[in-house]
Amino acid sequence: MIQEQVRFKVPVGGLSISARGRRYVNEALKNNRLSYGPFLRRFEENFARAHDCQWSISCNSGTSALHVAVAALQLRGKWKPGDEVLVPALTFVATSNMAILQGLKPVFVDVDPRTYNIDPAQIERHVTRRTRLIMPVHLFGQPCEMDGVMAAARRHRLKVVEDSAETMFAKYRGRSVGSFGDAGCFSTYVAHILITGVGGLATTNDPELAVSLRSLVNHGRDSIYISIDDNDKKRHAEVLARRFRFISMGFSYRLTELEGALGLAQLEEQAPLMARRRRNADYLLQALKPYEEHVQLPWWPAHVQHSFMMFPIVCRGGVDKAKFTLFLEKRGIETRDMVPLINQPFYRKMYGNIDKKYPVAARINRDGFYVGCHPQLGRGQLDMIVEAFHDYFKKGGRGRA
Numbered sequence: 218m219i220q221e222q223v224r225f226k227v228p229v230g231g232l233s234i235s236a237r238g239r240r241y242v243n244e245a246l247k248n249n250r251l252s253y254g255p256f257l258r259r260f261e262e263n264f265a266r267a268h269d270c271q272w273s274i275s276c277n278s279g280t281s282a283l284h285v286a287v288a289a290l291q292l293r294g295k296w297k298p299g300d301e302v303l304v305p306a307l308t309f310v311a312t313s314n315m316a317i318l319q320g321l322k323p324v325f326v327d328v329d330p331r332t333y334n335i336d337p338a339q340i341e342r343h344v345t346r347r348t349r350l351i352m353p354v355h356l357f358g359q360p361c362e363m364d365g366v367m368a369a370a371r372r373h374r375l376k377v378v379e380d381s382a383e384t385m386f387a388k389y390r391g392r393s394v395g396s397f398g399d400a401g402c403f404s405t406y407v408a409h410i411l412i413t414g415v416g417g418l419a420t421t422n423d424p425e426l427a428v429s430l431r432s433l434v435n436h437g438r439d440s441i442y443i444s445i446d447d448n449d450k451k452r453h454a455e456v457l458a459r460r461f462r463f464i465s466m467g468f469s470y471r472l473t474e475l476e477g478a479l480g481l482a483q484l485e486e487q488a489p490l491m492a493r494r495r496r497n498a499d500y501l502l503q504a505l506k507p508y509e510e511h512v513q514l515p516w517w518p519a520h521v522q523h524s525f526m527m528f529p530i531v532c533r534g535g536v537d538k539a540k541f542t543l544f545l546e547k548r549g550i551e552t553r554d555m556v557p558l559i560n561q562p563f564y565r566k567m568y569g570n571i572d573k574k575y576p577v578a579a580r581i582n583r584d585g586f587y588v589g590c591h592p593q594l595g596r597g598q599l600d601m602i603v604e605a606f607h608d609y610f611k612k613g614g615r616g617r618a
C-alpha cells in the first residue's frame with residue numbers, strides 16, 4: 218500500500234542547482250576524472266580563503282571532517298583512551314560521537330540560554346587533569362562566544378576543534394568561524410549552507426595538522442601523493458618511493474570531483490545566497506516579534522555575524538511544542554527539533570538521565586524547534602509561517618492542531 222506523504226510548502230532546506238553548478242559538473246564529467254582533481258583543489262583553496270584559513274581538506278561528510286580532526290590531534294598529543302573532550306550538551310550527535318569513536322570521553326557543558334551555544338562560563342568547572350580538547354559547536358549559523366572558549370583553552374592548554382557544520386561565512390569579532398581553533402569542521406550535506414549532497418571540509422592554519430588531516434582522509438597515506446597530478450616529473454623518483462607509503466592508520470573519507478564542482482559553483486555564488494538567507498531570517502525576526510511572549514526568537518550579540526542555516530525558535534510561557542509544531546506542520550511548514558543529544562536513547566544508555574545537570578539544554582530539547590529561512594524560500598512562504606503564528610496565538614487556534 219502506498220502511504221500518503223506529508224508534503225511541505227515551507228521545507229527546512231532547499232536546493233537550486235545553478236547554471237554554473239551544472240556547467241562545472243559537466244566539465245568534471247568531461248574531464249573524465251572523479252578522484253581528487255582541479256575542482257576539489259579550487260573548492261578547497263577558495264573555501265579556506267573565505268574562512269580565514271590557509272588550508273581546507275575536503276572530506277565525504279562533516280562527520281568525517283570531525284573524525285579526522287579529533288584523530289589527528291589525538292595522534293599528535295598521544296591522548297589516551299578515556300581522556301576527556303568538552304562538548305556542548307546541545308549539539309548534533311556527530312560531535313560527541315567522534316570523540317567516543319576515538320576512545321575519548323565526552324564531558325558535556327551546558328549551553329547559553331540566549332545563543333544556544335556552549336556557555337564559556339561553564340567550561341572551567343568541567344575541566345579535569347584528563348581534559349584534552351574543547352569542541353565548540355557554532356549552532357544554527359551562529360558563532361560561539363569564542364573569546365571565552367579560547368581563553369579557557371589557553372588557560373588549560375586544551376586543543377580546540379570548532380564544529381562549524383551548521384555555520385559558514387559567519388564572523389566573530391571580524392574573524393571567520395573555523396579559523397579560531399586548531400581545526401574547523403564544516404558540512405555540505407543537504408539543507409546546510411553550501412550543499413553538495415554529502416561532503417565536508419576540515420580547515421586549519423597549522424601546516425603540520427593540514428598534512429595529517431589530508432593523510433587521515435586518505436588511508437593514512439604519505440601526503441606527498443594526493444592525486445595523479447602529483448606525479449611530478451622533476452621529483453619522480455621521490456614520489457615513486459613514497460607514493461604507496463602509509464604513515465599512520467587512516468580512513469577512506471575522500472570526496473569526488475562531482476561534489477567539488479557543485480561546491481565550487483555555490484561558493485562562487487555564495488554572496489547573493491547568503492544575503493537572501495539573512496534577509497529571510499531578518500523578515501521572520503521582525504514579523505514574529507509580536508509573538509515573543511510565546512516564543513523566544515534568535516538573539517546574537519553585536520560582535521557576532523549570524524549565517525542562519527535555519528531559524529531556531531524556543532517555546533515559552535507554557536506553549537506546548539508538540540501541539541504547536543503539529544499545527545505548523547499541518548499548515549505545510551516543516552519543523553525539526555533543535556539538535557537533541559543528551560536525551561537520545563544511545564546517550565541515555567551510555568550516560569544515564571543527565572538532564573538535571575544540563576537544565577538549559579534540557580529546556581531547549583523540550584521546547585526548541587526550527588523552521589527554514591534558506592534562500593529558496595520566497596516572501597509568500599515566509600508569510601505562511603507568520604500567518605500560522607497569528608492563527609495559533611491570536612485567533613485561538615492554540616491547542617487545536
Ligand SMILES: Cc1ncc(COP(=O)(O)O)c(C=O)c1O
Nearest residue numbers: 278279280309311382383404406
Ligand atoms: C553540528 C553538526 N555537526 C556535525 C554534523 C555532521 O555533518 P554530516 O551530516 O555532513 O556528517 C552535523 C550535520 O547535520 C551538524 O549539524
